[in-house]
Amino acid sequence: MPNPYDVALRERAVAAYERGEGTYADVAALFLVDHRTLERWVAQHRRTGSVAPRPKGGGWRCPIALPILRAVIAERPDATSAEICLAYNRRVPRAQQTTVTSCRRAMHRDGYVLKKNGRGRVRSTVRMSRPNASRS
Numbered sequence: 001m002p003n004p005y006d007v008a009l010r011e012r013a014v015a016a017y018e019r020g021e022g023t024y025a026d027v028a029a030l031f032l033v034d035h036r037t038l039e040r041w042v043a044q045h046r047r048t049g050s051v052a053p054r055p056k057g058g059g060w061r062c063p064i065a066l067p068i069l070r071a072v073i074a075e076r077p078d079a080t081s082a083e084i085c086l087a088y089n090r091r092v093p094r095a096q097q098t099t100v101t102s103c104r105r106a107m108h109r110d111g112y113v114l115k116k117n118g119r120g121r122v123r124s125t126v127r128m129s130r131p132n133a134s135r136s
Contacts, residue, residue: 004053005033013038014045064088064098064106073112081107081114 013031017038021027024042028035045051072087073079079087085103104114 005037007052009033010041010051014041014051017042018045062102062106062109063096064102065092065096066106066110068092069103069106070110073107 009031013027013033016022016030017024017027022030024035024038028038031038041051044054068091069084069088072084072091076083076087081104082100084107085098085100088103089097107114
């Protein structure tokens with residue numbers, strides 16, 4: 001999200017509108033902002049007496065219980081992320097169960113290094129065709 005407009009600009013724009021220097025569209029064009037932005041600033045000023053930007057939202061809180069996840073990892077530190085997630089989901093109520101991807105993100109945020117695949121890459125030792133075989 002972009003940074004908020006400067007408070008001084010907001011105050012000048014609202015003051016110009018309140019002095020009657022024009023409509024929302026006229027004053028907004030004068031200060032190079034959208035008319036809806038100016039409408040919100042004026043409404044906020046009338047409601048609160050201030051045009052200061054409101055605080056940013058709190059964001060999203062991870063639903064994974066880190067103490068439980070840490071306990072699962074401590075029991076099997078060599079397990080893959082899928083195995084850790086399965087063990088985690090067995091310990092929490094159904095409403096708190098999560099996906100492997102969410103478990104991986106939580107482990108990464110907590111500083112763990114992850115094994116993506118315990119078996120490694122599967123290789124075929126069987127040749128698919130004979131070399132120099134003539135096509136029929």
